[in-house]
Amino acid sequence: MSDPARPKSDxxxxxxxxxxxxxxQMIGWGTTFWLPAVMxxxxxxxxxxxxxxxxxxxxxxxxxxxxxxxRFGRIIDGGGTRWAMAAGSxxxxxxxVALSLSQGLAGYVLAWxxxxxxxxxxxxxxxxxxxxxxxxxxxxxxxxxxxxxxGFASTVFWPLAAFLDATIGWRAMCLVFAAMHLFVCAPIHxxxxxxxxxxxxxxxxxxxxxxxxxxxxERRRSAFIxxxxxxxxxxxxTWGLPLQVIEILKAYGHSVAFAIFxxxxxxxxxxxxxxxxxxxxxxxxxxxxxxxxxxxxxxAVLLPVFSPxxxxxxxxxxxxxxxxxxxMTVVRSVAPLALFGRETYATMNGWLSLPQNLVFASAxxxxxxxxxxxxxxxxxxLSFGAALVALGTMVMLERRFRHDTTA
Numbered sequence: 001m002s003d004p005a006r007p008k009s010d011x012x013x014x015x016x017x018x019x020x021x022x023x024x025q026m027i028g029w030g031t032t033f034w035l036p037a038v039m040x041x042x043x044x045x046x047x048x049x050x051x052x053x054x055x056x057x058x059x060x061x062x063x064x065x066x067x068x069x070x071r072f073g074r075i076i077d078g079g080g081t082r083w084a085m086a087a088g089s090x091x092x093x094x095x096x097v098a099l100s101l102s103q104g105l106a107g108y109v110l111a112w113x114x115x116x117x118x119x120x121x122x123x124x125x126x127x128x129x130x131x132x133x134x135x136x137x138x139x140x141x142x143x144x145x146x147x148x149x150x151g152f153a154s155t156v157f158w159p160l161a162a163f164l165d166a167t168i169g170w171r172a173m174c175l176v177f178a179a180m181h182l183f184v185c186a187p188i189h190x191x192x193x194x195x196x197x198x199x200x201x202x203x204x205x206x207x208x209x210x211x212x213x214x215x216x217x218e219r220r221r222s223a224f225i226x227x228x229x230x231x232x233x234x235x236x237x238t239w240g241l242p243l244q245v246i247e248i249l250k251a252y253g254h255s256v257a258f259a260i261f262x263x264x265x266x267x268x269x270x271x272x273x274x275x276x277x278x279x280x281x282x283x284x285x286x287x288x289x290x291x292x293x294x295x296x297x298x299x300a301v302l303l304p305v306f307s308p309x310x311x312x313x314x315x316x317x318x319x320x321x322x323x324x325x326x327x328m329t330v331v332r333s334v335a336p337l338a339l340f341g342r343e344t345y346a347t348m349n350g351w352l353s354l355p356q357n358l359v360f361a362s363a364x365x366x367x368x369x370x371x372x373x374x375x376x377x378x379x380x381x382l383s384f385g386a387a388l389v390a391l392g393t394m395v396m397l398e399r400r401f402r403h404d405t406t407a
Contacts, residue, residue: 021130054108062116073349084122092178125353164176215339240383244367266322272323297325
């Protein structure tokens, strides 16, 4: 007879397993990707650079990360995540120091190059690989918990950054963030990811999953191409559209207050979708989750087009976007694990990050151009087109490889 308490105890164990790395992910993302949005004013004022240059730091981060991701992935697969993630935290600490000392564009660019170097070592690519190594057959749920908890980065660090800037100034704030990376994140990586001699490769109290046979070279290549297309196009929307949501709603005649309120619904929607994947994902294949998730996006982005002045439809658009974007972050991390296995997971994720990050880096610029020159409806139709192709590719991936997955 099955033990009804077993899934609950498994989830508690996985939550404990994921929490230390989730802390490092919140600090990592909160002090890098999410920083320009709240610090754009002080940076423009004190560094004498444009707002485009401030947000261009994210583009630099993505391009450098894309170039280094495959190589660092091989390093992680060969030597484990412990010292790679600790080195990434040290790199982020150097970047924060460089940013605090910067006097203009050159110093600002240097800081973001260092952040780009640290990204594949210390953020999602490495953290998901660490979860796959620690949780074994339950890696999918562990990664889900990691994404769920790490999703609060902006919730924590936007107000924290604003408070520190107001009290000690942004330069001292960067030194505080550097200390977090050195004295919180690096020790967690060095201690928590240390190999344990008394630990069995597969934990007996976690429900095992049978392994699927490995893909041959041709099917492996096909799976990689389909994932690269689907994830890149979906990410094109999720890295470009959120920056324009408030402007889109304002352009449709909604008040600033409503636009900000509706935009704030994205975060909770993403967290809810990640929580649903963690709770119900045991019974549904990850590629099936990817198809459902991808199907929500084109529907969501079309809703305001049908009735631009509808508060209900505009709110549903933001919530639907958040649900799709939130769940897809889990799919992007778990699907390569399910198809390629743990042995080459970080390497394959590194190669997948190359086209993805190149596309992600272009998204803010493309969306800003379309919104400025053609307005909200063409911006949403751009999102619809990219999301529709992503959905079609995801359907092809699921149909061809649904029986090859282990998660």
